[in-house]
Amino acid sequence: HLATSLPLPSERDHLRPRIDLVVFIIDIKSKYSLKNVETSLAHVDASFFLGKVCFLVTGVGRVNVCSIEMNAVCKLGETYCSPVLFCELELEGIRNATAQRLVRMLGICAGHTPGVSALSFVSLMRKSDDD
Amino acid sequence: MDETVAEYIRRTVLKIPRDEIKMMLQKWGFLSEAQLQTLNFHQIKDNISQEVVQLCEENSADIKQAAALDIIYNNIHQNKRMWTVYQMKKSGEELDYFDITDFKKKFKRRLRSALKNVTITFKEYEDNAIWIRVAWGTPYKKPNQYKPSYVVYHSQTPYVFISASVLKSNLPLLCQALIVASNYHDIREMELRSHSLNSLKDIVFKRYSQNFQTYTSKPLQGENVEPENADIRIVQENRSEKERILRLNQEVFGSGPQPKLEFAQYRLETMFKSDPKMDVLNKKEPFRCLVKFSSPHLLESLKSLAPAGMADAPLSPLLTCIPHKARNYFKIREKKGLCPESFVSP
Numbered sequence: 001h002l003a004t005s006l007p008l009p010s011e012r013d014h015l016r017p018r019i020d021l022v023v024f025i026i027d028i029k030s031k032y033s034l035k036n037v038e039t040s041l042a043h044v045d046a047s048f049f050l051g052k053v054c055f056l057v058t059g060v061g062r063v064n065v066c067s068i069e070m071n072a073v074c075k076l077g078e079t080y081c082s083p084v085l086f087c088e089l090e091l092e093g094i095r096n097a098t099a100q101r102l103v104r105m106l107g108i109c110a111g112h113t114p115g116v117s118a119l120s121f122v123s124l125m126r127k128s129d130d131d
Numbered sequence: 132m133d134e135t136v137a138e139y140i141r142r143t144v145l146k147i148p149r150d151e152i153k154m155m156l157q158k159w160g161f162l163s164e165a166q167l168q169t170l171n172f173h174q175i176k177d178n179i180s181q182e183v184v185q186l187c188e189e190n191s192a193d194i195k196q197a198a199a200l201d202i203i204y205n206n207i208h209q210n211k212r213m214w215t216v217y218q219m220k221k222s223g224e225e226l227d228y229f230d231i232t233d234f235k236k237k238f239k240r241r242l243r244s245a246l247k248n249v250t251i252t253f254k255e256y257e258d259n260a261i262w263i264r265v266a267w268g269t270p271y272k273k274p275n276q277y278k279p280s281y282v283v284y285h286s287q288t289p290y291v292f293i294s295a296s297v298l299k300s301n302l303p304l305l306c307q308a309l310i311v312a313s314n315y316h317d318i319r320e321m322e323l324r325s326h327s328l329n330s331l332k333d334i335v336f337k338r339y340s341q342n343f344q345t346y347t348s349k350p351l352q353g354e355n356v357e358p359e360n361a362d363i364r365i366v367q368e369n370r371s372e373k374e375r376i377l378r379l380n381q382e383v384f385g386s387g388p389q390p391k392l393e394f395a396q397y398r399l400e401t402m403f404k405s406d407p408k409m410d411v412l413n414k415k416e417p418f419r420c421l422v423k424f425s426s427p428h429l430l431e432s433l434k435s436l437a438p439a440g441m442a443d444a445p446l447s448p449l450l451t452c453i454p455h456k457a458r459n460y461f462k463i464r465e466k467k468g469l470c471p472e473s474f475v476s477p
Binding site for chain 1: 365367368369441
């Protein structure tokens with residue numbers, strides 16, 4: 001399901017299946033994109049942040065038109081305990097590779113991989129000197 | 132043949148792209164077919180232009196013919212120049228029959244009475260456009276052929292398109308000559324400028340696709356937002372929003388191609404509004420600021436802003452009024468009165 005922001009329009013509530021993974025796409029070229037993601041985060045139920053949310057930063061191939069601070073994005077990932085993936089959606093190879101990663105994550109979040117759950121992502125997020 | 136004329140012809144030919152030289156010389160019609168056959172268009176342009184000058188020498192070209200060639204070049208490459216639109220006003224409702232010879236006579240007479248050293252050339256085109264080329268001199272110097280002004284006048288309209296040379300001081304004289312020759316009594320500069328002459332004509336002659344208010348309760352065709360996305364596994368959550376944006380865009384911009392403008396400039400003379408506690412710019416003086424939008428094709432890019440998600444629909448009327456108001460340079464002042472809103476000056 002693709003949406004431009006949250007909350008999702010309520011008229012389609014009955015047509016929606018269970019949501020296993022929420023990917024927030026941030027375009028590095030647009031400050032508006034980051035702001036939109038930050039406001040949409042407020043509409044996500046807290047239980048999703050146990051591994052079912054991830055941030056996808058796109059446009060990293062063009063650093064010269066970067067409009068947002070990378071620090072801000074990384075801090076966002078830390079605050080919400082969710083992984084931050086970097087990619088360049090305009091290049092087909094990277095796009096395919098990113099899609100495969102997301103599908104792998106989605107499979108785990110949906111419970112299709114025995115022995116691994118979404119909570120594993122959270123433990124991977126912890127820094128090595130945190131213990 | 133005069134040396135300056137020879138040099139001018141040589142430089143004009145050098146400006147022409149190689150694959151267009153033959154066509155332009157044919158349009159010019161000064162050299163005979165036989166002479167054109169003798170030209171070798173496959174050598175370097177330097178040599179081609181020397182050969183052309185040689186042939187012109189044989190035909191004893193003077194500055195008039197050279198100017199005619201220059202008009203042809205500028206008519207084909209009209210988008211290289213910056214054009215400004217002027218509007219003329221008639222004093223009464225007299226329907227004058229337009230006589231081209233009368234116009235040319237009056238124009239030349241008016242200009243020459245003020246300035247002896249001018250070169251004036253006319254050329255009429257099929258779309259009712261009269262192209263006028265004026266090279267300016269001073270009472271003591273011969274006209275500078277390398278910095279002429281061009282005027283395009285459609286005789287059935289009150290609009291004149293001027294591409295002035297750098298010497299702006301001759302503009303009032305040019306405008307005077309135009310109104311005298313065309314039997315108008317006043318001329319004013321419109322705040323409309325662009326490189327694309329055709330687009331300027333489209334805007335003032337209202338030839339672009341405008342959207343007329345028609346009552347339709349639902350869009351006429353349920354347009355699919357992304358027809359190429361036939362994958363039913365992808366669900367667009369915001370489809371109704373996307374359709375609303377497309378519909379609003381359609382209402383504002385119409386469905387045809389937009390006229391081509393490169394700039395929109397807004398000169399702000401409004402008061403800076405801030406939190407009074409911040410103590411910024413306490414003096415009640417307008418905050419002067421210039422906002423300039425530039426693009427290879429401004430109106431098309433404005434049209435694609437909302438569908439691309441980069442701006443909210445509907446767009447600000449300051450941006451969308453550009454073709455209707457036939458201007459792309461605006462002055463925005465504070466509205467004096469109860470509501471401190473900004474308004475656009477005429």
